[in-house]
Amino acid sequence: MVGVGGGIPSSDNDIRLGDIAVSYPSGQSGGVIQYDLGKEEDGGFRRTGSLNSPPTLLLTAVASLRAIPSLREELTALVNAAFSNPYDDEDRRFPSNEPDVLFEQTYFGEKVVKRKPRESNHPKCFYGNLGSGNRVIKSADVRRRLAKEEGVIAFEMEAAGLMNSFNCIAIRGICDYADSHKHKKWQPYAAAVAAAFAKRLLSVISTQAVEHLEPVKSK
Numbered sequence: 001m002v003g004v005g006g007g008i009p010s011s012d013n014d015i016r017l018g019d020i021a022v023s024y025p026s027g028q029s030g031g032v033i034q035y036d037l038g039k040e041e042d043g044g045f046r047r048t049g050s051l052n053s054p055p056t057l058l059l060t061a062v063a064s065l066r067a068i069p070s071l072r073e074e075l076t077a078l079v080n081a082a083f084s085n086p087y088d089d090e091d092r093r094f095p096s097n098e099p100d101v102l103f104e105q106t107y108f109g110e111k112v113v114k115r116k117p118r119e120s121n122h123p124k125c126f127y128g129n130l131g132s133g134n135r136v137i138k139s140a141d142v143r144r145r146l147a148k149e150e151g152v153i154a155f156e157m158e159a160a161g162l163m164n165s166f167n168c169i170a171i172r173g174i175c176d177y178a179d180s181h182k183h184k185k186w187q188p189y190a191a192a193v194a195a196a197f198a199k200r201l202l203s204v205i206s207t208q209a210v211e212h213l214e215p216v217k218s219k
Helices: 056-066 071-082 140-150 187-203 207-211
Strands: 002-007 020-023 032-034 038-041 044-047 103-106 109-112 125-132 152-156 171-176
Touching: 002 187, 020 187, 056 125, 056 187, 071 125, 071 187, 103 140, 125 140, 140 152, 152 171, 171 187
Parallel strands: 002 171, 020 125, 032 125, 125 152
Antiparallel strands: 002 152, 020 171, 038 044, 103 109
16 A cells, blocks of 8 residues: 655654655554544543554565665665656656755744754655554644654554555655645655555565465455
8 A cells, every 4th residue: 555644753763754654563553553543531542443464475575675775775766767757757756955844843832853964865764553544643742642652653544444454564655744834745756755665565576475365355
């Protein structure tokens, strides 16, 4: 399942615009957490229920990609090869003219988070639980709270409705930081790098392995 999502930078995950977040089992969760499914009780909201984990075939494929030292460079090469027209495909390549600014919510308002510049524009890949729900997150404070409570590395809005009927992995290109500064300028490139990761993932899965999968059954 490929698309874009909102990243959750932390001291453990220096996730930035144009990076890739991949749902992968972490802790007691299977890779996707539906953060808005639960009950309001005394003391706050309590999440209930759980979602299926991805099939072993996909988890094994992701593990294979994680072991490739040159994966970041390969993903950039795939994007550049797919969108080589300097005029028509400009939005699909790394938007070097668009600032990547992270804001932190403080008691006195917002402040810009100082981060060390990266040595290259190749996308980094992060693996862990993705937060999925029906509401758009546009608050740095909510982002920080849910990340702390649920241990998620990014937000998206479709996987929770799919995981229990179609076992899959969610691949999200990071196009914003799920705060009030959301905009669409990074979306084309974020979608492109997510698609590049998906293509590379499929390349390490054998045809024979796919043929042994159970067919998808609609409800």
